[in-house]
Amino acid sequence: MSNDEYRQYDIIKKHLGLLDNENVQLINNHLKDLFQKSGGQSLFNFKDSVKQNGGEDFEQSFIREYFDSFNLSTSRKRRLDDNIYEGIVISTPPYGAFIEFNNTSGLCHISQISYDGSRTETSSILKPNEKVFVKIIDEKPNGKISLSMRGINQTTGELDRGRGIHKTTKTKRKMTSPERWEARQLIASGAASMEDYPDLNEFDNDGDDNNPIHHEPEIDTEIELNNSRPSFLKQPTSKECMTMNTILSMDGAMTKAISNGSELAKKFREDKIKEQKSKLNKIEDPLFEEATETKIAEWKKSKKVSFSKPTTMSIDEQRKSLPVFNMRNDLIEQIKNNQFLVIVGETGSGKTTQIVQYLYEEKLNIINGESKIIGCTQPRRVAATSVAKRVSEEVGCTLGEEVGYKVRFDDNTSFKSKIKYMTDGMLEKEALTDPEMKKYAIIMLDEAHERTIATDVLSVLLRKAALANSDLKVIVTSCHYGF
Structure with a gap:
C-alpha cells in the first residue's frame, strides 16, 4: 500500500470515526472511483459527484482534505513563497472573482482585486480561465476561503513589501468655472490660502506644458431625422378630441361636482348647528321661568344691534x-x-x-x-x-x-x-x-x-x-x- 493510500486511510478514520479496515477500504475505493469519474482536476466536480452518490452528510473539510491527498502530476497549480498560490479564474460575479488554486477554490472580493486596493469592476480586470497569483487572508471553519491579490505582482508572482509599489497615476481633472470662482472668493475673504488650492493657477493656464490637462475626446454623432408619418396618424379620426377649452370649461362635470359638494357640506353644517342648539334648549334649568324667557325674547327683538358706524344718512x-x-x-x-x-x-x-x-x-x-x-x-x-x-x-x-x-x-x-x-x-x-x-x-x-x-x-x-x-x-x- 502506497503512502497516498495510508494518508487517505488516516483522513477517513479522522473524520468518519473508528472503523475497521474493511469498511475503510470500501469507502476509500468508492471515493477513488468518484475522483476518477469527476476528472480529478476540479474540487467542485468532486464535491458534486460525492453528494450525488450518498455523501450528502460528509463535511466539506473532509472532502477537500481527501481531494488534496492525491498527488496530481498534471496539476497546473503551484505554491510560491510567502503563501502565494498560482490559480485560475473560474467566474467573475459583480462582487468579486472565484479562483481555483492548489486543488481548492476561494473568493477574492472586489476590494482585494486591484493592486492598490481601489474598488473597480471585476469584468474590466479579470476574465474566466485567466492565470492569477493570490494569497489566503482568511479561512473559515465551514470551508470558505477568502483570497487577495492586493500588493502581488501578477507578472512575477512576488509580493511587494512596501518598496517599489506601482502607484497608479490619476489623470488631473480640470477645475470647473464655479469651483475656481468659489476658491478665489475664499482666498479673497481670508478663509483660505493659495496653499489650499495648489491647482488653481495651474488650471488657469491652459497652455502650461508642465501640467497638461487631459480633456475627454469629443465624439461626433450623426442624428438622422425620420420624417415619415405613422399610418395610424394618416387616417382621419371620427371621434372629436377634447380641447383645452372643453377640459377647463366652467360648466364642466368637475365644477358641478365641486359646487354640489360645497352645498352638501354647507347643509350638513347647518343641520349640525341646529341639532346642537336643540340639545341646549332641552337642558332643564331649575330656575327657568317662562315669563322671564318671554321678556328676554321681546327685549332682543326690540334691541337693534349694529356694528357699523351709526348714521342717519340715506x-x-x-x-x-x-x-x-x-x-x-x-x-x-x-x-x-x-x-x-x-x-x-x-x-x-x-x-x-x-x-x-x-x-x-x-x-x-x-x-x-x-x-x-x-x-x-x-x-x-x-x-x-x-x-x-x-x-x-x-x-x-x-x-x-x-x-x-x-x-x-x-x-x-x-x-x-x-x-x-x-x-x-x-x-x-x-x-x-x-x-x-x-x-x-x-x-x-x-x-x-x-x-x-x-x-x-x-x-x-x-x-x-x-x-x-x-x-x-x-x-x-x-x-x-x-x-
Missing part, C-alpha cells in the same frame, strides 16, 4: 359723502380716453364700491350695442363677497342679479349680472378658456399694492388680453404709489 347721501364722488366726472373722462388707467386713493375713499357703479351708470359696459360685464378682482374671498353685498344694496337689486360675486366653490352670478366681484384666482381660471377677455368691457384690478403672485400674473395676462382686444379697458387701483 344710501345716496352716504355715496355722495365719499371722497371719490368729487372726482366722478374726471374719472369717467379719463377712463373713456385711456385703455389703461392707474388710480391711487386712500383706504376708505370709495374706490372699490363706487367706481364700478359710475361705469355702470354711464353705460360704459355697452360696446357696439352689446352689454358686457364690469369685473373687479379682490385678493381675498371675504372681501369679494362682502363688497358685492354692499354694492347690490346701493344699486337696489338682489345679490346675484345685476351685482354678483364668484369665489372658489361659490358662484353667485347669473346671466343678468353686469357688475362682478371675484378673486384673482377665478379670473386667472377664466383666462385659460378666454385669454382675450371678450365677455368683459372693463376689468378693475383692486388692491394692487399688496403685490401677491396672483396680482402679478394677472397684470401680464390682462396686458396680453388688452393688446389682442382693443375694446377691453384695464383699471389698476391702489392706496399708495409704491406698488
Whole structure:
C-alpha cells in the first residue's frame, strides 16, 4: 500500500470515526472511483459527484482534505513563497472573482482585486480561465476561503513589501468655472490660502506644458431625422378630441361636482348647528321661568344691534359723502380716453364700491350695442363677497342679479349680472378658456399694492388680453404709489 493510500486511510478514520479496515477500504475505493469519474482536476466536480452518490452528510473539510491527498502530476497549480498560490479564474460575479488554486477554490472580493486596493469592476480586470497569483487572508471553519491579490505582482508572482509599489497615476481633472470662482472668493475673504488650492493657477493656464490637462475626446454623432408619418396618424379620426377649452370649461362635470359638494357640506353644517342648539334648549334649568324667557325674547327683538358706524344718512347721501364722488366726472373722462388707467386713493375713499357703479351708470359696459360685464378682482374671498353685498344694496337689486360675486366653490352670478366681484384666482381660471377677455368691457384690478403672485400674473395676462382686444379697458387701483 502506497503512502497516498495510508494518508487517505488516516483522513477517513479522522473524520468518519473508528472503523475497521474493511469498511475503510470500501469507502476509500468508492471515493477513488468518484475522483476518477469527476476528472480529478476540479474540487467542485468532486464535491458534486460525492453528494450525488450518498455523501450528502460528509463535511466539506473532509472532502477537500481527501481531494488534496492525491498527488496530481498534471496539476497546473503551484505554491510560491510567502503563501502565494498560482490559480485560475473560474467566474467573475459583480462582487468579486472565484479562483481555483492548489486543488481548492476561494473568493477574492472586489476590494482585494486591484493592486492598490481601489474598488473597480471585476469584468474590466479579470476574465474566466485567466492565470492569477493570490494569497489566503482568511479561512473559515465551514470551508470558505477568502483570497487577495492586493500588493502581488501578477507578472512575477512576488509580493511587494512596501518598496517599489506601482502607484497608479490619476489623470488631473480640470477645475470647473464655479469651483475656481468659489476658491478665489475664499482666498479673497481670508478663509483660505493659495496653499489650499495648489491647482488653481495651474488650471488657469491652459497652455502650461508642465501640467497638461487631459480633456475627454469629443465624439461626433450623426442624428438622422425620420420624417415619415405613422399610418395610424394618416387616417382621419371620427371621434372629436377634447380641447383645452372643453377640459377647463366652467360648466364642466368637475365644477358641478365641486359646487354640489360645497352645498352638501354647507347643509350638513347647518343641520349640525341646529341639532346642537336643540340639545341646549332641552337642558332643564331649575330656575327657568317662562315669563322671564318671554321678556328676554321681546327685549332682543326690540334691541337693534349694529356694528357699523351709526348714521342717519340715506344710501345716496352716504355715496355722495365719499371722497371719490368729487372726482366722478374726471374719472369717467379719463377712463373713456385711456385703455389703461392707474388710480391711487386712500383706504376708505370709495374706490372699490363706487367706481364700478359710475361705469355702470354711464353705460360704459355697452360696446357696439352689446352689454358686457364690469369685473373687479379682490385678493381675498371675504372681501369679494362682502363688497358685492354692499354694492347690490346701493344699486337696489338682489345679490346675484345685476351685482354678483364668484369665489372658489361659490358662484353667485347669473346671466343678468353686469357688475362682478371675484378673486384673482377665478379670473386667472377664466383666462385659460378666454385669454382675450371678450365677455368683459372693463376689468378693475383692486388692491394692487399688496403685490401677491396672483396680482402679478394677472397684470401680464390682462396686458396680453388688452393688446389682442382693443375694446377691453384695464383699471389698476391702489392706496399708495409704491406698488
